[in-house]
Amino acid sequence: MSPPCSPLDSAPPTPPPVTREGFRNAMARLGAAVNIVTTDGPGGRHGFTASAVCSVTDSPPTLLVCLNKGSSAAGPVHANGVVCINTLAAGHEPLSNLFGGRTPPEERFAGGAWRVAATGAPMLVGAVVAFDCRVVRTVEVGTHDVLFCEVVGVAEGGSHESLIYYSRRYHTLSGPTDD
Numbered sequence: 001m002s003p004p005c006s007p008l009d010s011a012p013p014t015p016p017p018v019t020r021e022g023f024r025n026a027m028a029r030l031g032a033a034v035n036i037v038t039t040d041g042p043g044g045r046h047g048f049t050a051s052a053v054c055s056v057t058d059s060p061p062t063l064l065v066c067l068n069k070g071s072s073a074a075g076p077v078h079a080n081g082v083v084c085i086n087t088l089a090a091g092h093e094p095l096s097n098l099f100g101g102r103t104p105p106e107e108r109f110a111g112g113a114w115r116v117a118a119t120g121a122p123m124l125v126g127a128v129v130a131f132d133c134r135v136v137r138t139v140e141v142g143t144h145d146v147l148f149c150e151v152v153g154v155a156e157g158g159s160h161e162s163l164i165y166y167s168r169r170y171h172t173l174s175g176p177t178d179d
């Protein structure tokens, strides 16, 4: 008769380390709203596409945004200390690609209509919702800066169809129209 198995014998094998590619593939399964994060001020007008946007707390109302330290928008965002987080609507795919590509800032802004929010950051006309923010804290993690953004103004747009990035493609999510 064979001896009973010890817990160690039945333990699963040690999983392989998570590679950069493995992490990216896993993240492709995590759907997210698409936003254009804009800024303006002494560091100049700039903006970038971001899906790494998340609520932190409602007291005080705070969002976080993850910004690649190597992106061309990083310098202006830090110099200005303000951002507007514009959540994209259905049909905004070209604008998302414009702000996510290697185009000069003014070419990016030519793709949409903007007004100036209270902080001075550009607010996208036609966004599902826009959060006007002051950057109150920045934490560096690897390749990215995590920006903690205190929301000083909110504007809700007329669209009820949100742009979602999932499985490396754009999708549209429709919400109720009667609120």
Ligand SMILES: Cc1cc2nc3c(=O)[nH]c(=O)nc-3n(C[C@H](O)[C@H](O)[C@H](O)COP(=O)(O)O)c2cc1C
Residues within 6 Å of the ligand: 034, 047, 048, 049, 050, 051, 052, 053, 066, 067, 068, 070, 071, 072, 073, 096, 097, 099, 100, 101, 102, 103, 165
């Ligand atoms: C759908 C989508 C989501 C993105 N999300 C982020 C993000 O959360 N944070 C970030 O730093 N860059 C994100 N990017 C990439 C930036 O938009 C891109 O690096 C930047 O605009 C271009 O960098 P450049 O100005 O240096 O050319 C995303 C791009 C796309 C298309």
